[in-house]
Amino acid sequence: MSTGSLSNQVEAYYGWKSNLLRELARYQDWLQNNELYSDDIARRLQRGVKLLKEDELTLAFVGEYSRGKTELINALFFSEFGQRMLPSQAGRTTMCPTELFYDRESSKNYLSLLPIETRKEDYTLAQLAKQPEKWTTIDLDMSSPASMKANLDEVAKTHSVSIEEAKSLGFHENMLDHDPVNRDLVIIPAWRHAKISMQNPLLERGLRILDTPGLNALGSEPELTISMIPSAHAVIFLLSADTGVTASDLTIWKDYITTDNADHSAGRFAVLNKIDVLWDDLQGEEYVQQSIQKVQQYTADHLDMSVEDVLPLSAKQALIGKVKADHALYEKSALPQLENLISERILAEKERLITKTLLNDILGMLQNSQAILSARLESLTEQLDEYKDKGVSKELMHNLTQKTQKDYDFYYKKLITLRSSRRLMKSQGEILQNLVSEERLEAQVRETRDRMKDSWTTIGMNREMGKLFEFIEHDLNNLASEARLAEKMVLSIYKRYTEDTRAKHLHPKPFATAKHIRALRDLKNKANRFRRDPRNIMTEQTLLIKRFFDTLVGEARLIHNRILNETITWPDEALLPIMQYTLEQKQLLEHQIRRIKTLSRNNKDARSQREQLKSMINDTQKQLMIAESIQRHFRKPAPIHLRQKVVNLAGYAG
Known part of the structure; x- marks a missing residue:
C-alpha cells in the first residue's frame, strides 16, 4: 500500500462520515414531515452530528x-x-x-x-x-x-x-x-x-x-x-x-x-x-x-x-x-505495512465504534418509527376494506373516529404518566449527582492538601492520602446503592408499560459506571503502593505533595469525571426509548384524527371518501419507502469493512 492508498482510505472514511451526516439531516426532515419530531429526538440527533463532525x-x-x-x-x-x-x-x-x-x-x-x-x-x-x-x-x-x-x-x-x-x-x-x-x-x-x-x-x-x-x-x-x-x-x-x-x-x-x-x-x-x-x-x-x-x-x-x-x-x-x-x-x-495497518486495522476500529455508538441508536429510532407507520398503514388498509364491504356511512366514520380517539387517549395518558416518571428520574438523578459532584470532590482534595502541608511526618501525610481514597470509595459505594434503586424503578416503569402495549422490544439504557468504579478501586491500590514506595518516603514534603496530586489525584479526577458524566446523562436517557415510542404513537394518531375529520367533513359521497383514504394510504406508503431508503443508507457497510469483505470473498472464490 502506498501513501496515496493511505490517503485514499482516510478520504473514504471521511466520505462515509459525510454521507452519514447527510442521512441524519434527511432523517430529521422525515421526522418533521411526519410530525414525529421532539426535543428528545433532536438532542439525540445533535449528539450524532457532533460525534461525526468532531470525530x-x-x-x-x-x-x-x-x-x-x-x-x-x-x-x-x-x-x-x-x-x-x-x-x-x-x-x-x-x-x-x-x-x-x-x-x-x-x-x-x-x-x-x-x-x-x-x-x-x-x-x-x-x-x-x-x-x-x-x-x-x-x-x-x-x-x-x-x-x-x-x-x-x-x-x-x-x-x-x-x-x-x-x-x-x-x-x-x-x-x-x-x-x-x-x-x-x-x-x-x-x-x-x-x-x-x-x-x-x-x-x-x-x-x-x-x-x-x-x-x-x-x-x-x-x-x-x-x-x-x-x-x-x-x-x-x-x-x-x-x-x-x-x-x-x-x-x-x-x-x-x-x-x-x-x-x-x-x-x-x-x-x-x-x-x-x-x-x-x-x-x-x-x-x-x-x-x-x-x-x-x-x-x-x-x-x-x-x-x-x-x-x-x-x-x-x-x-x-x-x-x-x-x-x-x-x-x-516496510513503511507500507504500517500505512496498511493504520488504514486496515485502526480506521476499521473507528468505523466499528461509530457503528456501535451512533448507527445502532439511530437504527433503533428509525425501526420504532417504521413500526408505528406500518401499524397505521395496516389500520388504514383495514378501514378501506371495511368501506368496500359495508360502504361509507356516518356511523362507520363515527366509529372510526372513536376508535382512533380511544387509541390517542391511551397514548396521551401514557405520555402524562411517563412525564411524571421522568420528573421522578430527574430528582433521582440529582441525588446521584450530589453523591459524586465535582464540588464535593474538590473540597475534599483541598482539605487533604492542607492537612498534608500541616503534617510533620511522612506517616501523617500517608494517612491523609489514604483518607482521600477512602472518602472517594465511600461516595462510590453510596452511588452504587442509589443507582441500584434507580435502576429497579426504571425496570418497573418499563414492565408496567410493556404489559399492555406492543413495545416489548424496548429496553432501558443501563447505568454504566461499573468499569469506572473498578478503575478507581484499582487506583486506590496504586495509591497504597505509592505511599509505601521508599523513594517517596524519602522525598521532600513539597515535592511529595506535588507528585501525589499531579499523578494519583489527577487520575482520580479523570475517572471521577467520567462517573459524574454518566450520572448526568443516564437519568435523562433511561426512559427515552418508551418516551419516543409513546410520543410518536400519540402524534401519528393525532395526525390521523385530523385527516379523518377532514375526510368526513369535506367529502359527502362514498367514492370521494375512499379516494381520500387511498391518498392517506399512499402517503403513508411513500413515507415508509423514504424511511426504508434512509435505513438502507445507514446500513451500508463502512469503506474498510466493505473492502475487507470483498477481499475475503475474492480469496474464497480463488
Missing part, C-alpha cells in the same frame, strides 16, 4: 529516546517537503509532548508552545489549552520549507537549570542529563507541550498524532500519562531492532501503555525501527529476513502480544525513499 483518530507514538519516533512521523507526514521538518537526530530530541493535527476552527498553520514554567502553576494542560495568552504561537509558512523547519526546531529547545529548579518543575534528578559544560546543571525541555496545526490531507480528515518524549521526560508530565496516552485510539510503540526490548522499553510498556485505565480501542502495535542495521548484502536476503523474523518473535514474546502486531521497518530509509522517489527503497523500508 478524530488519535495515534500516540510512544517509546524511549533514540527509537525514531519523530523520524517515523517525518516519513509519514513531511516527506513532501523534501527534508526532515520535525527535529530528528541522534540523542534526546523530543523532550516535550507534541501534537500534530489540523485546526479546523481557525484553518491556520501554526506552532503553539507552552513554557515549561507553567508547571509551577496549579493548572492542568486541559485548563491551559483554554488560555491562549499562556502559549507562544508562531505562524508556519507552508510555502517555505526552510523557514517552517527553522520554526519547528523550536520544539527541541532546552534549558540548563539547577537540580533544585528541575525538581520544583516536577522532574526526577536521575532521569535528566547533566549539562556537559556545567555539571552542576541539568538539561530540561524549554516547553511543556507543543501543538502543530498543519494542512495535510490526513490531518484535515481528523487524524491526530501525539509524539511523546522518552522515559526521562515521560513521567514528568502527569496529564500525558494519566489522560493523553490512555485515551489515544491506538498506540504505536517504537523499539530499535538493534537493541531489542530493553529494560527502559519494558518500563514504558508496563507503566504507561498497558495500564488499567487505557482505552486503545483500535489496538497497541510495536514498531521495530532501524531494521536497515540488519540488512546484509553479503549474507543475502533470506538470511536478513530470518534475522528480522527472529527479533520480531523475540519482541512479541517479551511484550506478550501477537507477532502480527510487531512491524519491522526503517523510518530513515522510508523517508529517504519517499524524498528521492526511490520506490524500491520505500518498499524495502
Whole structure:
C-alpha cells in the first residue's frame, strides 16, 4: 500500500462520515414531515452530528529516546517537503509532548508552545489549552520549507537549570542529563507541550498524532500519562531492532501503555525501527529476513502480544525513499505495512465504534418509527376494506373516529404518566449527582492538601492520602446503592408499560459506571503502593505533595469525571426509548384524527371518501419507502469493512 492508498482510505472514511451526516439531516426532515419530531429526538440527533463532525483518530507514538519516533512521523507526514521538518537526530530530541493535527476552527498553520514554567502553576494542560495568552504561537509558512523547519526546531529547545529548579518543575534528578559544560546543571525541555496545526490531507480528515518524549521526560508530565496516552485510539510503540526490548522499553510498556485505565480501542502495535542495521548484502536476503523474523518473535514474546502486531521497518530509509522517489527503497523500508495497518486495522476500529455508538441508536429510532407507520398503514388498509364491504356511512366514520380517539387517549395518558416518571428520574438523578459532584470532590482534595502541608511526618501525610481514597470509595459505594434503586424503578416503569402495549422490544439504557468504579478501586491500590514506595518516603514534603496530586489525584479526577458524566446523562436517557415510542404513537394518531375529520367533513359521497383514504394510504406508503431508503443508507457497510469483505470473498472464490 502506498501513501496515496493511505490517503485514499482516510478520504473514504471521511466520505462515509459525510454521507452519514447527510442521512441524519434527511432523517430529521422525515421526522418533521411526519410530525414525529421532539426535543428528545433532536438532542439525540445533535449528539450524532457532533460525534461525526468532531470525530478524530488519535495515534500516540510512544517509546524511549533514540527509537525514531519523530523520524517515523517525518516519513509519514513531511516527506513532501523534501527534508526532515520535525527535529530528528541522534540523542534526546523530543523532550516535550507534541501534537500534530489540523485546526479546523481557525484553518491556520501554526506552532503553539507552552513554557515549561507553567508547571509551577496549579493548572492542568486541559485548563491551559483554554488560555491562549499562556502559549507562544508562531505562524508556519507552508510555502517555505526552510523557514517552517527553522520554526519547528523550536520544539527541541532546552534549558540548563539547577537540580533544585528541575525538581520544583516536577522532574526526577536521575532521569535528566547533566549539562556537559556545567555539571552542576541539568538539561530540561524549554516547553511543556507543543501543538502543530498543519494542512495535510490526513490531518484535515481528523487524524491526530501525539509524539511523546522518552522515559526521562515521560513521567514528568502527569496529564500525558494519566489522560493523553490512555485515551489515544491506538498506540504505536517504537523499539530499535538493534537493541531489542530493553529494560527502559519494558518500563514504558508496563507503566504507561498497558495500564488499567487505557482505552486503545483500535489496538497497541510495536514498531521495530532501524531494521536497515540488519540488512546484509553479503549474507543475502533470506538470511536478513530470518534475522528480522527472529527479533520480531523475540519482541512479541517479551511484550506478550501477537507477532502480527510487531512491524519491522526503517523510518530513515522510508523517508529517504519517499524524498528521492526511490520506490524500491520505500518498499524495502516496510513503511507500507504500517500505512496498511493504520488504514486496515485502526480506521476499521473507528468505523466499528461509530457503528456501535451512533448507527445502532439511530437504527433503533428509525425501526420504532417504521413500526408505528406500518401499524397505521395496516389500520388504514383495514378501514378501506371495511368501506368496500359495508360502504361509507356516518356511523362507520363515527366509529372510526372513536376508535382512533380511544387509541390517542391511551397514548396521551401514557405520555402524562411517563412525564411524571421522568420528573421522578430527574430528582433521582440529582441525588446521584450530589453523591459524586465535582464540588464535593474538590473540597475534599483541598482539605487533604492542607492537612498534608500541616503534617510533620511522612506517616501523617500517608494517612491523609489514604483518607482521600477512602472518602472517594465511600461516595462510590453510596452511588452504587442509589443507582441500584434507580435502576429497579426504571425496570418497573418499563414492565408496567410493556404489559399492555406492543413495545416489548424496548429496553432501558443501563447505568454504566461499573468499569469506572473498578478503575478507581484499582487506583486506590496504586495509591497504597505509592505511599509505601521508599523513594517517596524519602522525598521532600513539597515535592511529595506535588507528585501525589499531579499523578494519583489527577487520575482520580479523570475517572471521577467520567462517573459524574454518566450520572448526568443516564437519568435523562433511561426512559427515552418508551418516551419516543409513546410520543410518536400519540402524534401519528393525532395526525390521523385530523385527516379523518377532514375526510368526513369535506367529502359527502362514498367514492370521494375512499379516494381520500387511498391518498392517506399512499402517503403513508411513500413515507415508509423514504424511511426504508434512509435505513438502507445507514446500513451500508463502512469503506474498510466493505473492502475487507470483498477481499475475503475474492480469496474464497480463488
